[in-house]
Amino acid sequence: xxxxxxxxxxxxxxxxxxxxxVRGVDLAVxxxxxxxxxxxxxxxxxxxxxxxxxxxxxxxxxAVVCGHDLAKESAKVRRDIGYVGQAGGTWGEVTARExxxxxxxxYGMSKKAAxxxxxxxxxxxxxxxYADRNVKTYSGGQKRRLDIALGIMHQPKLLFLDExxxxxxxxxxxxxxxxxxxxxxxxxxxxLTTHYLDEADALCDRLAIIDHGEIVAEGTPLALKKExxxxxxxxxxxxxxxxxxxxxxAKDFVREVEAGEPDPATGVAVLRMYVEDGAAALPELLxxxxxxxxxxxxxxxxxxxxxxxxxxxxxxxxxEEK
Amino acid sequence: MKxxxxxxxxYSRAMKLNLKQPVWLIVMLVQPIYFLxxxxxxLEPMDGMPxxxxxxxxxxxxxxxxxxxxxxxxxxxxxxxxxxxxxxxxRMRVTPVSRVAxxxxxxxxxxxxxxxxSLALVLLASLTGKLDVYWPGVALxxxxxxxxxxxxxxxxxxxxxxxxxxxAMAPTINTLVQPIMLISGIMLPMVMxxxxxxxxxxxxxxxxxxxxxRDLFAGEMSTAAVWQAPVILxxxxxxxxxxxxxxxxxxxx
Numbered sequence: 001x002x003x004x005x006x007x008x009x010x011x012x013x014x015x016x017x018x019x020x021x022v023r024g025v026d027l028a029v030x031x032x033x034x035x036x037x038x039x040x041x042x043x044x045x046x047x048x049x050x051x052x053x054x055x056x057x058x059x060x061x062x063a064v065v066c067g068h069d070l071a072k073e074s075a076k077v078r079r080d081i082g083y084v085g086q087a088g089g090t091w092g093e094v095t096a097r098e099x100x101x102x103x104x105x106x107y108g109m110s111k112k113a114a115x116x117x118x119x120x121x122x123x124x125x126x127x128x129x130y131a132d133r134n135v136k137t138y139s140g141g142q143k144r145r146l147d148i149a150l151g152i153m154h155q156p157k158l159l160f161l162d163e164x165x166x167x168x169x170x171x172x173x174x175x176x177x178x179x180x181x182x183x184x185x186x187x188x189x190x191x192l193t194t195h196y197l198d199e200a201d202a203l204c205d206r207l208a209i210i211d212h213g214e215i216v217a218e219g220t221p222l223a224l225k226k227e228x229x230x231x232x233x234x235x236x237x238x239x240x241x242x243x244x245x246x247x248x249x250a251k252d253f254v255r256e257v258e259a260g261e262p263d264p265a266t267g268v269a270v271l272r273m274y275v276e277d278g279a280a281a282l283p284e285l286l287x288x289x290x291x292x293x294x295x296x297x298x299x300x301x302x303x304x305x306x307x308x309x310x311x312x313x314x315x316x317x318x319x320e321e322k
Numbered sequence: 323m324k325x326x327x328x329x330x331x332x333y334s335r336a337m338k339l340n341l342k343q344p345v346w347l348i349v350m351l352v353q354p355i356y357f358l359x360x361x362x363x364x365l366e367p368m369d370g371m372p373x374x375x376x377x378x379x380x381x382x383x384x385x386x387x388x389x390x391x392x393x394x395x396x397x398x399x400x401x402x403x404x405x406x407x408x409x410x411x412x413r414m415r416v417t418p419v420s421r422v423a424x425x426x427x428x429x430x431x432x433x434x435x436x437x438x439x440s441l442a443l444v445l446l447a448s449l450t451g452k453l454d455v456y457w458p459g460v461a462l463x464x465x466x467x468x469x470x471x472x473x474x475x476x477x478x479x480x481x482x483x484x485x486x487x488x489x490a491m492a493p494t495i496n497t498l499v500q501p502i503m504l505i506s507g508i509m510l511p512m513v514m515x516x517x518x519x520x521x522x523x524x525x526x527x528x529x530x531x532x533x534x535x536r537d538l539f540a541g542e543m544s545t546a547a548v549w550q551a552p553v554i555l556x557x558x559x560x561x562x563x564x565x566x567x568x569x570x571x572x573x574x575x
Contacts, residue, residue, distance in 0.1 A: 053416055078418045089413030091405060093342040094335075105331050106417040150413060 001064070002158050002189050003029035003052060008061035010047050010213075021047040023213040024061065029158075029191055029206075034184050036204035037193045038306065040318055044213040045193035046086065046162055052191070053083045053160045066157050079107070082151035082159040086166065089147050090135045096122065096146050097131045100153055107154035117153060125149045125179070141172030148179060152188065159183065161192040165199060177203055197306045197318060209310055216313040221306060228304040228312050230255070231278030233285065234270050236298035238262075241269035247288050248273055253281055258311070268297045272311070274304075328420040332427025339401075340435055347435055354390045354443055358383075358450070361509075366452070373511030376540040379453035384463060384535035385508040387440045388528065391467045392503055394439065395474035396495050398432045399482030406486060411570075421571040425563065429475040436471035437464055456541045463538040466551055470531050473559040474499075480566035506532045527554045 010022040022044040029035040037045045050056045052065055054074045063070040066080035090099050097118055104114030122131045125145045130138065138146065144164070151159055164180065165173045180190055180203055194200050200207050201221045208218040217224055237244045241259060248257045248271060255274045262269040275281040278301045289296055310318045340347065362382050369378040405411050414424055441464075448455045478495065485491050505512070505519065506528040512520055523529040534551030542548070 055412065055415060075418055078416060081416070083413070083416040085409040085412045087407065087409030087412065089409045091408035091410055093339055098335075098338070102331065102335055103413075103417070106328070106414060106419045108418065147409075 001028055002031055003027060003035075003063065003065050003191065005052070005063040006061055008048065008051060008063055009059045010044075010051060010056065011059045020213055022051070022058075025210070025213075025215055027208060027215070027218075029189060031157075032184065032187055032189050033205040034180060034190045034192065034203055036200045036207035037191070037210055038195070038197070038200040038204075038207050038310075038318075039193075039210035040195055040316075043210045045195075045210055047213075048210070049160055049162050049191065049193055053081060054078055055083075079154075080157050082154065082156035084147045084151040084159070084161050084164065086162045088143060089150055090143065092136045093134050095132050095134055096127050096138075096149070099135070099146070099150060103150045103153045109154070114153075121149045121153060124182075139172075140168055141175060144168060144172065144176060145179065148176075152183065156188065158189045158191060161190060163193055163195070165194070165196065195318065197310075201306055207306075209306075209313060211310075211314045217309055224306065224309045225304045228274060228308045230274050230276045230304075231281075232272060232300075232302050232304050232308055233275055233278055233281060234272045234298075234300040234302075235285065235289075235296050236268045236270045237289075237294060238267045238269075238297050240292075240294050241271065243292065244289060244294050245271055247292055247294075248285060251281075251284065251288065253277075253284070258315070260317075266297070270298070272308075274308075278302075325420040325423055325426075328423030329426045329430070332414075332419070332423050333430050334427075336428050336431035337434065340431060347439065350390065350394045350435075351439055351442060353393065354386050354439075355446065357386055357389075358443070358447060362386075362452075365510075373513040376536065377453065379447065379450075380540055381511060381536055383444065383447045383453060384539040385506075385532045387443055387463070387467055388470055388506070388532050388535050389503055389508045390439055390443065391436045391470040392474055392499055392528065394436050395432050395471040396478050396499050398428070398475050399478035399480075399485075399491055399495070400488060402428070402479050402482040403486060403488055403491060406483070415571075422567050425476065425479060425567045425570045428479060429472055429563070429566075432475040433468050433471045436467060440464060440467050456539065459538045459541040462543070463535045466531050466534050466538065466555070469552065469555040469559055470528065473555060473562055476559070476563045476566040480562070480569045483566075483569040502526060502528050505529065508532055527551075527558055530554050 005025055005027045008022060008025040012019045012021055025048055037048060039045050051058045052063060052070065054070070054077055065077045068076040068080070070077060100118035100121060101111070101114045104117050105111065109117065122128045125148065127142065127145055127149060130142060135143065135146065161180070165176050168176060184190060204221060206220050208215045210216070235244070241262065245257050245259050248254050253275055257271055257273040260270040260272070282301055307318050362379060365378045365382055368374045374381050444455060444460055447453055481494060482491060485494060505523045505526050507523065512523045512529060515523065530547050530551040533547035537545045537548050
């Protein structure tokens with residue numbers, strides 16, 4: 001195990017009030033895997049990551065990172081991990097090469113070793129062309145690549161990435177996913193936070209869903225989605241949503257119906273239900289609506305997504321949080 | 323050993339950044355140059371009067387240098403705020419780099435630039451032909467200037483970490499530094515002040531810095547201020563550097 005935590009807690013004081021940002025997190029991250037922490041903004045993702053990367057001290061709990069006790073051996077932890085924060089880590093009038101060499105030397109490399117490693121890293125992140133230009137001239141994607149390059153200068157066993165693709169355009173985002181997969185192939189384990197469902201789904205070997213400072217679900221994306229067995233049917237109904245909900249709930253093949261808040265503009269409320277077989281259930285449901293003379297505003301049938309997992313655990317949709 | 327190596331690394335990065343923007347080094351000289359040419363002439367008739375026994379310009383220029391050290395160093399926190407926002411400090415805090423070095427390296431780069439600015443100012447002042455420069459005295463005076471810059475830079479970096487915003491930083495620094503400057507006798511020697519103000523000045527560490535700079539500039543090595551200033555500034559510097567280092571180690575930005 002690269003990370004093992006027990007009851008990790010962080011309480012902040014804010015304007016005299018105690019705020020429990022993280023309330024007892026138990027996590028395990030294996031060697032060589034991409035582990036994701038998925039949750040809405042303010043769920044405690046970044047705080048958890050900052051604790052594990054030695055930036056802030058946990059209020060309570062215990063953690064072992066790369067075989068070292070987080071509280072007692074933070075210096076050893078630092079040597080084995082890399083960290084790329086949300087804000088990045090470079091700025092202005094320095095060049096990529098200068099910053100990389102500096103970074104290597106901060107990890108104790110000799111000047112020569114750091115220079116050689118910088119060339120290697122610049123090459124593998126396709127930054128060679130811009131290596132001697134000031135960082136302030138970089139595009140968002142180039143800067144993000146440099147941030148990650150800085151994080152792996154010293155070849156850490158474990159790399160922390162805090163919201164690695166937030167604010168990137170779709171192309172840079174796809175690029176970043178490739179970088180992460182490439183690092184994993186070369187044996188670096190990655191611990192990332194994200195609030196993007198597709199990112200968690202596509203990139204992570206395993207993930208934990210965090211909400212209000214607590215882990216609500218953990219597993220591979222596939223296993224998590226399987227927990228929400230069957231298909232998801234979402235029917236939008238204006239005005240008579242409550243009536244429709246009763247009608248759906250009465251069907252024995254419908255396991256659960258959740259009613260969303262009506263849209264303020266159109267008055268349409270979305271009713272989501274989990275059914276064993278969507279294709280068989282849909283005509284039944286529509287016949288029921290027809291008999292009651294309710295006209296649906298929208299109909300959707302899909303396989304469960306991580307959002308359904310989140311919805312099931314927390315009663316809220318992650319999409320609405322944004 | 324590691325601390326020294328790390329301090330050197332942080333220092334050389336900070337110096338490189340300074341040298342890439344030489345404009346700032348010159349901008350910081352503009353204010354003292356204004357004072358030198360637009361205010362100092364007002365003092366010329368005071369030559370030889372109480373407080374100006376060493377000569378008008380010989381009294382004013384050392385004070386002016388301390389003022390430059392005060393203001394120049396007090397504003398280094400601004401650069402740190404930008405670096406905090408861009409995640410540079412966070413990135414460095416995750417490396418095994420010595421926490422003291424993160425602070426010391428930056429502080430020392432400020433000390434270095436202040437020394438060069440001081441020398442430039444002394445040279446400019448000597449070009450006016452209105453003062454005698456005693457170079458060994460200037461060299462010793464630079465030690466006081468270095469302590470002043472060291473201390474103020476540490477305070478400024480510590481404040482930057484606490485305040486985290488340029489908008490809060492500017493008024494805080496001004497509120498802090500203006501009165502310190504006014505009652506340190508930089509503009510006019512404190513012997514001209516009423517007794518109560520002189521009493522207040524006795525509690526201002528920079529009053530001693532200005533006194534010592536004037537004495538050393540004139541080549542007087544045996545006055546009280548010459549030992550008082552390094553002792554007081556030195557002790558305060560140690561306390562404030564420790565304080566700022568703690569802030570650096572715990573910065574939540």
